[in-house]
Amino acid sequence: MKNKPIGVFDSGVGGLTVFDALARACPSESLVYFGDTGRSPYGVRSKRVIVEYSRQIAGFLQTQGCKFLVVACNSASSLALEEVRASAAVDVIGVIEPGAAAAVRATKSGHVGVIGTEATIRSESYTKAIHAIQPDIRISAVACPLFVALAEEGFSGKPATQLVAEEYLAPLIEAGVDTLVLGCTHYPLLKSDIASVMGPSVELIDSATEVARVVRDSLVTRNHHSESKAVAEHVFYVSDTPERFARVGKRFLGYQVAPVHLVDMEVLHGAVESTEPRR
Amino acid sequence: MKNKPIGVFDSGVGGLTVFDALARACPSESLVYFGDTGRSPYGVRSKRVIVEYSRQIAGFLQTQGCKFLVVACNSASSLALEEVRASAAVDVIGVIEPGAAAAVRATKSGHVGVIGTEATIRSESYTKAIHAIQPDIRISAVACPLFVALAEEGFSGKPATQLVAEEYLAPLIEAGVDTLVLGCTHYPLLKSDIASVMGPSVELIDSATEVARVVRDSLVTRNHHSESKAVAEHVFYVSDTPERFARVGKRFLGYQVAPVHLVDMEVLHGAVESTEPRR
Numbered sequence A, B: 001m002k003n004k005p006i007g008v009f010d011s012g013v014g015g016l017t018v019f020d021a022l023a024r025a026c027p028s029e030s031l032v033y034f035g036d037t038g039r040s041p042y043g044v045r046s047k048r049v050i051v052e053y054s055r056q057i058a059g060f061l062q063t064q065g066c067k068f069l070v071v072a073c074n075s076a077s078s079l080a081l082e083e084v085r086a087s088a089a090v091d092v093i094g095v096i097e098p099g100a101a102a103a104v105r106a107t108k109s110g111h112v113g114v115i116g117t118e119a120t121i122r123s124e125s126y127t128k129a130i131h132a133i134q135p136d137i138r139i140s141a142v143a144c145p146l147f148v149a150l151a152e153e154g155f156s157g158k159p160a161t162q163l164v165a166e167e168y169l170a171p172l173i174e175a176g177v178d179t180l181v182l183g184c185t186h187y188p189l190l191k192s193d194i195a196s197v198m199g200p201s202v203e204l205i206d207s208a209t210e211v212a213r214v215v216r217d218s219l220v221t222r223n224h225h226s227e228s229k230a231v232a233e234h235v236f237y238v239s240d241t242p243e244r245f246a247r248v249g250k251r252f253l254g255y256q257v258a259p260v261h262l263v264d265m266e267v268l269h270g271a272v273e274s275t276e277p278r279r
Helices: A016-025 A047-063 A074-087 A096-106 A118-123 A125-133 A146-152 A159-175 A187-198 A207-221 A242-253 A265-274 B016-025 B047-063 B074-087 B096-106 B118-123 B125-133 B146-152 B159-175 B187-198 B207-221 B242-253 B265-274
Strands: A006-010 A031-035 A068-071 A091-094 A111-116 A138-143 A179-183 A203-205 A234-238 A260-262 B006-010 B031-035 B068-071 B091-094 B111-116 B138-143 B179-183 B203-205 B234-238 B260-262
Touching (some): A006 A016, A006 A047, A016 A031, A047 A265, A068 A074, A068 A207, A091 A207, A096 A179, A096 A203, A096 A207, A111 A159, A118 A138, A179 A207, A242 A260, B006 B016, B016 B242, B047 B068, B047 B074, B074 B096, B111 B159, B118 B138, B234 B242, B242 B260
Parallel strands (some): A031 A234, A179 A203, B111 B138, B111 B179, B179 B203
16 A cells, blocks of 8 residues: 555646645655546536546546545535545545645735636635634635636736736735635646735745645555655656647646656546446 | 438537527528537647547437538537548538638638637648648638637637737738638637737638538538428537536627537437447
8 A cells, every 4th residue: 555656636737736746745655647638627617527527537546556646626626525535445635625724824814815717716615614724714716717728828927917817816906815825726827927916915825735745644644655765656647638738737847747648538437437336 | 301400519609609600591490509518628639539529429419310510610620520420420511611711712812811729720721621722822820729718708808818819910910911710619709809900901701601601502402401481499508517608608699598408428428329339
């Protein structure tokens, strides 16, 4: 068990921000990353479809021998975490609770902003997670659907991104939040654009480092952490366009991701059956 | 046969521009529209995946009794038309050839611009189709990946869209095209933004009306056109989020689309088997 890999999955390339934080926090853990590039983005989809896709991927990662699963996608963490947990034979964590905990620690005024995809904001997952820790925190949440495309297309730092950010974030500035949760794994790529609109007095919370810390602690607590002295090996799977994943992934991480393997959609459809019979 | 419906499909909501043109050009034809909203957009995907999805949808539309199929998605028309034709038992047309024909008729200088998704531009489908008609036409083609998101999020007429359009279209202005093919069904929603950047001397080609004319002529030629005096009935199917489809669809058409039915992904996976056994 101890030397088996950790599985990390996302709707596409965005979860690489979590992958990177994990690789730094747990350098002796091998990681298997899955990006659902044949069906991304998840942020515009329904709970029903996000649950279906997430369970398929969790099934696939278990067939790859993963000892632990990280749902590195805010939309999937918001809408499918319970269902993935219910069908998985290994521990599963998402990105919402760690991000919520970091926001609660950071806020001084008790007024937190949350930005994310339509699916994440509609689910109110951050509001619930923050209120579970501290019920009297005020929360202002806004969906920023164009941010994913702007991040993927390399529009950080461009005037168009500044204009879009000003429009989306105006209600949060108006509301006077002192902390802003970047509730989508793509948004750290637009961190400087978002920071320049929000101003220096607002702290931005990127849940990736927090997630990595929780995973590391959780593995140690359960005595499931790697004891290998060998260099950890990472492998990447996608459901489409491995070359685009590698290209955009390099924009995310600043280094090359490899090897990237293609997984046939039929394999994913079959993967759910490995943990639970289909209806 | 004559009173059976015409099937129209797209990766999502964009093909409604073609649906609308067809409904106007062929008022006695019933239409069955399918939007693959659980797996859109197609413009970033590979040929392999676009072929797989398109064949499933073509199979589904045939189970709905369609007498004729219109691939109202430029990415699918560019990359999957032959494969859909090969597996379909009815006639199939795409949007590339009608758009190419309209561009050839429109250009006076013999220099045509084409804009579309990454998948459409990479396929060079418009270049091939235009050169099949008139080999000496010069073509300048540019992918505009952010346009789909801007159109769907209602950003037409906003300054951010103007900035993005200026950046994408600069090489086409530089090249001096006199005709510009809007090679993605979403782009007519940004027509005024694109026109203001290109200037009044450039003619914009929206293939929807041209496609509708070709479909009508083709049905009449084969004596497959409807002879019903009753009002045509239209029905819409989607693979996810019917309420979002209805909301964004209204932005496209200016009127309500209904009824919108949800099709389970497993039904789509099974639909290919109805026309051809799976590997």
